[in-house]
Amino acid sequence: MSITPDPSLAEWIGYPAAILTTAAFIPQAWKSWRTRDVSGLSLHMYLLFTAGVGLWLLYGILLGSLPIVLANAVTFCLALSVLWLKWREYPKRP
Amino acid sequence: MSITPDPSLAEWIGYPAAILTTAAFIPQAWKSWRTRDVSGLSLHMYLLFTAGVGLWLLYGILLGSLPIVLANAVTFCLALSVLWLKWREYPKRP
Numbered sequence: 001m002s003i004t005p006d007p008s009l010a011e012w013i014g015y016p017a018a019i020l021t022t023a024a025f026i027p028q029a030w031k032s033w034r035t036r037d038v039s040g041l042s043l044h045m046y047l048l049f050t051a052g053v054g055l056w057l058l059y060g061i062l063l064g065s066l067p068i069v070l071a072n073a074v075t076f077c078l079a080l081s082v083l084w085l086k087w088r089e090y091p092k093r094p
Numbered sequence: 095m096s097i098t099p100d101p102s103l104a105e106w107i108g109y110p111a112a113i114l115t116t117a118a119f120i121p122q123a124w125k126s127w128r129t130r131d132v133s134g135l136s137l138h139m140y141l142l143f144t145a146g147v148g149l150w151l152l153y154g155i156l157l158g159s160l161p162i163v164l165a166n167a168v169t170f171c172l173a174l175s176v177l178w179l180k181w182r183e184y185p186k187r188p
Contacts, residue, residue: 046118
């Protein structure tokens with residue numbers, strides 16, 4: 001089966017995709033701040049992910065794309081807040 | 095300060111950005127499968143995120159973009175495996 005590229009249909013899928021992957025970090029940040037239960041979260045994940053989202057933000061700024069900038073600015077703040085909670089856990093360990 | 099859009103520089107930032115946000119889910123999936131400690135993970139995050147990445151995958155297919163398809167196919171599998179672990183936790187609760 002060959003699929004013909006369709007930019008207009010893709011746009012209708014790209015927006016909800018961006019909203020879902022951005023909004024996903026709202027319940028995680030909320031849960032982490034409410035419960036302070038971050039033992040199951042991977043520090044390496046949040047280090048890599050926050051750095052990656054920071055680069056996506058820069059990418060959006062360089063392209064002059066407001067949707068990319070807005071989505072990644074929100075995700076960056078949420079991921080950074082979870083990273084901060086996870087990071088704080090470390091000095092407490094023996 | 096005004097920033098002039100620079101697509102060639104943006105490309106050099108977009109690739110490491112994509113690699114970081116994709117690779118980030120490898121240590122999380124590894125940790126979750128190894129420890130089975132998923133109490134701090136948000137089920138809603140993984141539901142929204144997996145659905146969003148699934149749409150990004152469809153977006154890449156519709157645009158005929160191999161990098162978008164590959165990055166999101168990997169992230170989709172990793173996020174789905176964490177979602178599955180988290181989902182299994184629920185029926186055990188009273």
